Amino acid sequence: MVHAPSWRVLAASLFLAAAAGSAAADQRPQAAPASVATRGPGHAAIASANFLATNAGLEVLGKGGNAFDAAIAVASTLAVVEQQSSGLGGGFMAMLHVAKENRDIFIDARETAPKAVDMKVYVGKDGKPDREVSTKGPLSAGIPGEPAGLAWIAQHYGKLPLAQSLAPAIRVATDGYQPDERFIGTIAENQKTLSRYPSSAAILLPGGSVPAKGWTLKQPDLAKTLRLIADKGAAGFYKGETAKRLVDASRKEGGNWTQADLDAYQVKEREPLRIDYKGYRIVTAPPPSSGGVAIAEVLNILAGYDLAKLDAAHATHLTIEAMRRAFRDHNEYLGDPDFVKMPLDMLLSRYYADGLRATISPDKATPSDLLPTAMAPEPGMHTTHFSVIDKDGNMVASTLTVNLEFGSGFVAAGTGVFLNDEMDDFALVPGQPNAFGLRGAEANKPEPGKRMLSSMSPSFVFGADRTAVIGSPGGSTIITQVLEGILAFIDGKDASGITAQKRYHHQYLPDRVDVEDGVFDAATTKALTDMGHVLRQRSPWGFMNVVTWDHRTNTLDAASDPRRPSGLGKVQ
Template sequence: MVHAPSWRVLAASLFLVVGAGSASAQSAPVPTKGPGHAAIASANYLATNAGFEVLGKGGNAFDAAVAVSSTLAVVEQQSSGIGGGFMALLHRASDNRDIFIDARETAPKAVDMKVYVGKDGQPNRDTSTNGPLSAGIPGEPAGLVWMAAHYGKLPLSVSLAPAIRIATEGFQPDARFLGTIEDRKDVLARYPASAAIYLPGGEVPSAGWTLKQPDLAKTLQRLAAKGRDGFYKGETARLLVDASRGAGGNWTAADLEAYQAKEREPLSVDYKGYRIVTAPPPSSGGIAIAEILNILAGFDLAKLDVAHATHLTIESMRRAFRDHNEYLGDPDFVKMPLDMLLSKYYADGLRATISPDKATPSDLLPAAMAPEPGMHTTHFSVIDAEGNMVASTLTVNLEFGSAFVAKGTGVVLNDEMDDFALVPGQPNAFGLRGALANAPEPGKRMLSSMSPSFVFGADRTAVIGSPGGSTIITQVLEGILAFIDGKSATQITAQKRYHHQYLPDRVDVEAGVFDDATTKALTDMGHVLRNRSPWGFMNVVTWDHRTNTLDAASDPRRPSGLGKVQ
């Protein structure tokens, strides 16, 4: 076993390797011609069909993404919505360009960490997860407008039409939607506008209930008619600010007017002949995935038994999440050692600390030398006939976000303030611990685990992502490895999962992921395994260049989803 002093020497030496190598990869081996047909996989069949409706009107993958996102904002409000944010990875076939759109929420100017800390010095989870003080300034509307204006072919009025129609005419929520209302009913009941929508007559609705949302339809109509100003200025902005401040929140008109979606350079990493393009900060997911893949690149996992290959993967997860907790934050506010974290040499050093047959207790890993950082999200994947691609992960954070609906808008506000390190070193709702790099500041974006990704190979391409809080990172990692192993979209979404995030020091496992012999072997190595209920809602689209065929699959754990090729 490596002792703590050796670890500290290693950590110090690794800091000197900044810029020596990075995860920057070679040009993607993408085909020069599109597949001639399209595929969409999303968490709800109405959203998937909305995407195809817009494609049928002459739109491209980016227009379809606007349609899918806005429809999910109507039919899957427990997971996403225009009161939240998203991160989207785009591939434009015409010039083989990859783009990352950061529509993450931001902290309002009046943010005050003291309101999120209880008298005992611990995080006040009620304030950080419920009601208007838990809400960051939404990014999804600005991100959708940006995507449509810069990459789409159709006006917003066309791409938003399916969502407006469904909000006006109504739909019947599925069992998952109704179950989430049951889970959050006590908090929803606190706020009159929320209760009026989700608790008719003061009760949780039964199956067969039709939910009509005229206020949300009007909000979407203003967005369609006026673009960004239709949400961040004018009537919608006034209603949002009045509702927030009237219930004890701190939003101002200036907060909304100042919000901007941003384009950032995606991360890219080579792994055994494949190029993985993924999310940069303020997502932590891409950095962690790249770091894990760089570590694993030094092992020949195919020659190992399942137990030892899994052990090495868990140990790589452990080290990447340690760095996640210490270094990462909003790149507009925090200087992060990304060259170091993405360096092949840094991965070599981390790999050398892994015992081939013994778990490393997380408390033996040194504190990183930082410079002074659930299933309540959704994801969809798109490939269109020209070969344009979108991987988009959207969220309001926890179930129904803050559970607070701004009166007159139909908009459920997020509770993303909990994703900041409100009390450095203390876990958030997903058990992740952060440092000062992820402390809240006015206008700052909170760190995210969202990891929309592309996997480019000589013969096949995948568009992949999932919700799941901190487990997003490991789900996408395991999906990438499964795709590289030759699995289909259906096999990738259905495969059993496991997860380690440094702290708490345990491996969460889905029933059936390991056989008895593998479970015993991992336990004998010192891993603590904990069974938990199935997690995630992965949506994957794949493209086989050899046959020029597409495949789409939605996670079988959630029957409301639909992967469709047309």
């Protein structure tokens, strides 16, 4: 049983403590470092990818909202200030913990394929996925789930009216804000695609050029769309004026959406996956997320080892081999549970893990092509995650996405909404990699109304003395980031230590270990190489946002990934 904290919050950091304390009084703290904690009375902890979103959540909590209302405020504000990563034209997955019932719920607001989906249009003349179709323009877009998901959470779990939770996002969209250098840099990287569509260029390319630092971005169309949702709930997006604009804009540019697609969209509540590992209970995402199953497989394999007694090289070797096998199964078996029967009992079984463990050599890498066949580019920042704990112990871990940066790059004129490009997450050509190098099979082929497989892995970690709310963006690396974060938390690291630690990643194919600079020392690097692992250094990836709670001292700690300076983790 998890009990609500008594909220005697101890200082994890005194940096800017006075400023943070005064900011809490008016519920709208100013921009601050990635992790701020205050000494004295405290009510909540929020970590998100943008300080405006974190502040929006704190504002709503200050008006009597709970963690679920705060989640709506954070998500909707991210839809205004982080369109490259999430938005009303995308979807999300969220873990909710209702403290008074000691109950965990998984909210599936993943996008769905339109009824007119046709696999043939996504296949090029060479028989491989046509990325121009699957990642750009309205044919790449699934039916969005985020507006319905936010309305669902407000209706079933929030304390405040939806309009009150959306108010901060509407204000930021109306009054404007100054995007940071990362946002402007992402515009520059995607200028060619954005320029294709006048409605997109009108928002992000003023005068036809990439804006300069100090630019103020106002989005009246997006504010209007948010107001309609605030007034009418999900119907404000899926019916009426907004729906007509979405359908008309899509079809004008060659898309295949219909009003019937929007009418058919439904939020799904699913039972989370639960894994016991070394005295901790991990509650994580079920399909159509692939993340929870893969994390469970890895932990079940590692449970048979005493990693603490091994040197760094051998402990890492065993973890990589567990990742390799979990991603192989990810590619073979997983899909939308409403369409595909998956052998989850087998995949989550300790006996199955015992069999996989028996195939691992203690000091030699297993070439992926020697494993039974299952039918990549740089890890990306095309998703976002936030974590929340409120004064009553309610918790939210939510990962939101439009897939690649700015999704399809296409804005439905008059809505301010960037449509996602999630169709690329289907196995458009079985056995061929998607934009993240993941290969799928028939289980993840596109079908009308079907949800595409996702790597999103919002998770809770419950221990006897400590709890963590954790998640991250990063495409296929989400799974290994969250896995490594869970292991770091179990090893005793605090929120800042978890988000800052160096990362490594293996996803079965391509058969290599992606590493951040400095993740291994020279001796470990040599030992892994000698075992047969191919290490490839890449630029830092991920944008993890973590909240931890130490029950022994009632200490809350919040941290955003130091790799991205605009994030904010804050204890109020």
